[in-house]
Amino acid sequence: MVDSSKDRFAGLRLRHWRAQLRDDGALVLNFDRADAAVNAFSQDALIELDTALERIVIDPPKALVIASGKASGFIAGADLKEFQEFDRKGTVNDAIARGQTTFQKLASLPCPTVAAIHGFCMGGGTEISLACRYRVASSDASTRIGLPEVQLGIFPGWGGSSRLPHLVGAPAAMDMMLTGRALSAKAARGIGLVDKVAEPAALIDTAAALALKGTRRPFKQRMLAWSTNTFAARKLLAPQMVKQVARKVPKAFYPAPYALIATWQRSGGKPIRARLAAERKAVVKLAGSSTARNLIRIFFLTERMKALGKGDAGIRHVHVIGAGVMGGDIAAYAAYKGFDVTLQDREQRFIDPAMTRAQALFEKKVKDPAKRPEVAARLKSDLNGDGVPNADLVIEAIIENPDAKRALYQSVEPRMKTDALLTTNTSSIPLDELRGHIARPAQFAGLHYFNPVAQMPLVEIIHHDGMDAETERRLAAFCKTLGKFPVPVAGTPGFLVNRVLFPYMLEAATAYAEGVPGAAIDKAAVKFGMPMGPIELIDTVGLDVAAGVSKELAPFLGLEVPAALATVEAGKRGKKDGQGIYAWENGKPKKPELPAGYVAPDDLEDRLILPLLNEAVACLHDGVVSDADLLDAGVIFGTGFAPFRGGPIQHIRAVGADALLARLAALQAKYGERFAPRAGWDNPALREPVA
Structure with missing residues (x-):
C-alpha cells in the first residue's frame, strides 16, 4: 500500500481520518477518532468526513474502503454525550441532518464504496456501512452488527431506517431495528446485510477486491427487498408489526418502535431524500421525549456500573x-x-x-x-x-x-x-x-x-x-x-x-387482604410501567422467600405483615409449587377474572408506588448507595422499575417531590402511619432539574 493520497487531501487537517491509497487504486479511509479508545461519531468527525468526501468527488479513486483504525472495533455509533448536549441546546435536528447529509454524499459517490467491518458495528457505524454500495465483515466472533437505537427511545436517524428495508427486505430490517438485536457476521450475510465474510487478516484486501470487481445480489434478495416495500406490502405488514410490538411494550411508554413502523408505512416507498426527511422529523420528535432522555441516561448508568469492574478478578x-x-x-x-x-x-x-x-x-x-x-x-x-x-x-x-x-x-x-x-x-x-x-x-x-x-x-x-x-x-x-x-x-x-421493593409488595399484600382482587392490583402496577404486578411477583419469588424477607425487614421498617406472608402453607409457596396466591399452569398464573363492572380504588396506584418511592428516598438518605444515579440504576435493574421513568429518584424529580409528599400525606390520613414520609425528602437531589 502506498500513501499517495496526500495530494487528494492537500491542505486538510484530518484528526480523525487517515487515508491510504492502495496499489490497486482503492482508497482506504480509516476512522481513528483522536483521543479515544473507541470510534464514535462526533460532529467534528462527521464534518471532517464530509470535507474528505467533497475532495473524493473531485478526484475519485477506483474504489473507496471505509474502515476502522481501531483494533477495538469498527464504530460504536454516535457520541451520546454530545447527543445529550444537542438535546439540551435544541439542536438535535441539525446534528441528525449533518449525519444524513454526509452519509448521502458517501452513497452518491461516483466510485464503488465498501465498508470493511470488524468487531462492534453499532448505530451510526451500521448506518455508514448502509450508505456504502457493499459491506464485508470479519469472520471473527467479536463482529456484531446492529441498530440498537430503539433501546435509547429513538430509531436510526442517519439513514439506517431508510436504507435497511430496501437492502434486506422490510421484515428482516424491521425485526432488527424494533428489537435492537445485533447480528453476527454470518447472520448478517444470511439476510443480505453483508455481501461477504472474510478472515480478519484479509478484511481490507477482500473489501477492496469486492469493490473493484463488484457483485450482483441474488435475484431472490432483490425481489424481497422490492416487494416488501411496496404500498400494498406496507399496508399489510405494518399493522402486524404493531401488534407484535404491542405484546411487549405499550405505545404510551415506548413510542419509538411505533414511530418507526408508522414512518416506514407512510414513507417507505418514496425516493431516498423523502425517506430521509421523514426519518429525521420522527427521530427529532422522539429525541425530545422523556422516554428517550431517561433511556439514554440509563445507558450511561450501565457504563458507569461496568467501569466498576476494572482489572482482573483473580477468580x-x-x-x-x-x-x-x-x-x-x-x-x-x-x-x-x-x-x-x-x-x-x-x-x-x-x-x-x-x-x-x-x-x-x-x-x-x-x-x-x-x-x-x-x-x-x-x-x-x-x-x-x-x-x-x-x-x-x-x-x-x-x-x-x-x-x-x-x-x-x-x-x-x-x-x-x-x-x-x-x-x-x-x-x-x-x-x-x-x-x-x-x-x-x-x-x-x-x-x-x-x-x-x-x-x-x-x-x-x-x-x-x-x-x-x-x-x-x-x-x-x-x-x-x-x-x-x-x-x-x-x-x-x-x-x-429488597428494601425498596418490600414496602411495595407488602402494601400489595395488604390491599389483597382487604379484598382488592389480585388481578386489579397487578393491573395498576403494570399500568404504571412495572414488568409484572406485585401479587404475581410475590408468587414468583415464593411466599416462603417473601415471608423470610418480611421477618428481617418488617421490624426494621416498622411495618406489619399480613397473614398471607406471615404464614405459608406447605405446597402453596407460589409458582414453584403450582399454587400460591394464584394457581399456576405451565409457568403462568391463572388470575381470576375481575367481577363484572369492577372499578379499582382511585388511589390504588399511589398505594403501591409511593411506598417504593418513600423507601428509595430513605435509602438515599441512609447512604445505602453512594448517590441517586446508582440508586436508580440498582432499582431499575434489580426490580424492573419502569425504565422509561428513569428510576425512582428521577421519577420523583419529574413529578415533583412536593406533589408526591402531598399524596403521601393523603394516604397517611386515610390508611395510617405506614405512609408517613421517611427521612430524606429534603434532599436537594430530589429537586434537581430533570435532564
Missing part, C-alpha cells in the same frame, strides 16, 4: 454452597460464563435437581451442541466440599438463617486459600450479623443475585466496615465477566433492592 474457580434454586442457578450460570464451578449441599438429592436445571440452561444458551459438553464439564457436583481449598471465590447460598450461615463459615473458612473471597447470597440479613467469627473479614462480602439468575442483570455487592476495597473491586470484576451490573450497597437490612 477462576468458584465454589457454591447450597444447591437450591438460587445457589444451583448461580453455579450453573458461572459455569456457562467460563468459570470452573463446584456445587455443594448436605445431600446428593439436593444437588441432582440443580445439575438437571444446569443442563437445561446449557441447552438453551449454548447454541452449538458440540460445545455443550465442554461447558457442562466445568460444573461439578461436590457433596463433600472438596472444591473449597481450590476455590478463589466461595458463595454461600443456604437458608436465610443467621445461625446456620455463621456455623457454615466457621467450618469452611479454615479450609479456604488465604487470598480467596467468602461471600453470602443473603437477600436481607445485615452483614454485621454474619461476620462476627470470621477470621478474614476484609475478604468477606455479600454477593446478592436476583431470581432468575440467568435473566436478571444486577448483582448487589454488599459491604461492611471491615471489608477491603480490593474485595469490592475483585467482585465487581467478577460480575463484569458474568455480564452482570454490580452495584455496591451498604450491608443494612434488605440492602437496596
Whole structure:
C-alpha cells in the first residue's frame, strides 16, 4: 500500500481520518477518532468526513474502503454525550441532518464504496456501512452488527431506517431495528446485510477486491427487498408489526418502535431524500421525549456500573454452597460464563435437581451442541466440599438463617486459600450479623443475585466496615465477566433492592387482604410501567422467600405483615409449587377474572408506588448507595422499575417531590402511619432539574 493520497487531501487537517491509497487504486479511509479508545461519531468527525468526501468527488479513486483504525472495533455509533448536549441546546435536528447529509454524499459517490467491518458495528457505524454500495465483515466472533437505537427511545436517524428495508427486505430490517438485536457476521450475510465474510487478516484486501470487481445480489434478495416495500406490502405488514410490538411494550411508554413502523408505512416507498426527511422529523420528535432522555441516561448508568469492574478478578474457580434454586442457578450460570464451578449441599438429592436445571440452561444458551459438553464439564457436583481449598471465590447460598450461615463459615473458612473471597447470597440479613467469627473479614462480602439468575442483570455487592476495597473491586470484576451490573450497597437490612421493593409488595399484600382482587392490583402496577404486578411477583419469588424477607425487614421498617406472608402453607409457596396466591399452569398464573363492572380504588396506584418511592428516598438518605444515579440504576435493574421513568429518584424529580409528599400525606390520613414520609425528602437531589 502506498500513501499517495496526500495530494487528494492537500491542505486538510484530518484528526480523525487517515487515508491510504492502495496499489490497486482503492482508497482506504480509516476512522481513528483522536483521543479515544473507541470510534464514535462526533460532529467534528462527521464534518471532517464530509470535507474528505467533497475532495473524493473531485478526484475519485477506483474504489473507496471505509474502515476502522481501531483494533477495538469498527464504530460504536454516535457520541451520546454530545447527543445529550444537542438535546439540551435544541439542536438535535441539525446534528441528525449533518449525519444524513454526509452519509448521502458517501452513497452518491461516483466510485464503488465498501465498508470493511470488524468487531462492534453499532448505530451510526451500521448506518455508514448502509450508505456504502457493499459491506464485508470479519469472520471473527467479536463482529456484531446492529441498530440498537430503539433501546435509547429513538430509531436510526442517519439513514439506517431508510436504507435497511430496501437492502434486506422490510421484515428482516424491521425485526432488527424494533428489537435492537445485533447480528453476527454470518447472520448478517444470511439476510443480505453483508455481501461477504472474510478472515480478519484479509478484511481490507477482500473489501477492496469486492469493490473493484463488484457483485450482483441474488435475484431472490432483490425481489424481497422490492416487494416488501411496496404500498400494498406496507399496508399489510405494518399493522402486524404493531401488534407484535404491542405484546411487549405499550405505545404510551415506548413510542419509538411505533414511530418507526408508522414512518416506514407512510414513507417507505418514496425516493431516498423523502425517506430521509421523514426519518429525521420522527427521530427529532422522539429525541425530545422523556422516554428517550431517561433511556439514554440509563445507558450511561450501565457504563458507569461496568467501569466498576476494572482489572482482573483473580477468580477462576468458584465454589457454591447450597444447591437450591438460587445457589444451583448461580453455579450453573458461572459455569456457562467460563468459570470452573463446584456445587455443594448436605445431600446428593439436593444437588441432582440443580445439575438437571444446569443442563437445561446449557441447552438453551449454548447454541452449538458440540460445545455443550465442554461447558457442562466445568460444573461439578461436590457433596463433600472438596472444591473449597481450590476455590478463589466461595458463595454461600443456604437458608436465610443467621445461625446456620455463621456455623457454615466457621467450618469452611479454615479450609479456604488465604487470598480467596467468602461471600453470602443473603437477600436481607445485615452483614454485621454474619461476620462476627470470621477470621478474614476484609475478604468477606455479600454477593446478592436476583431470581432468575440467568435473566436478571444486577448483582448487589454488599459491604461492611471491615471489608477491603480490593474485595469490592475483585467482585465487581467478577460480575463484569458474568455480564452482570454490580452495584455496591451498604450491608443494612434488605440492602437496596429488597428494601425498596418490600414496602411495595407488602402494601400489595395488604390491599389483597382487604379484598382488592389480585388481578386489579397487578393491573395498576403494570399500568404504571412495572414488568409484572406485585401479587404475581410475590408468587414468583415464593411466599416462603417473601415471608423470610418480611421477618428481617418488617421490624426494621416498622411495618406489619399480613397473614398471607406471615404464614405459608406447605405446597402453596407460589409458582414453584403450582399454587400460591394464584394457581399456576405451565409457568403462568391463572388470575381470576375481575367481577363484572369492577372499578379499582382511585388511589390504588399511589398505594403501591409511593411506598417504593418513600423507601428509595430513605435509602438515599441512609447512604445505602453512594448517590441517586446508582440508586436508580440498582432499582431499575434489580426490580424492573419502569425504565422509561428513569428510576425512582428521577421519577420523583419529574413529578415533583412536593406533589408526591402531598399524596403521601393523603394516604397517611386515610390508611395510617405506614405512609408517613421517611427521612430524606429534603434532599436537594430530589429537586434537581430533570435532564
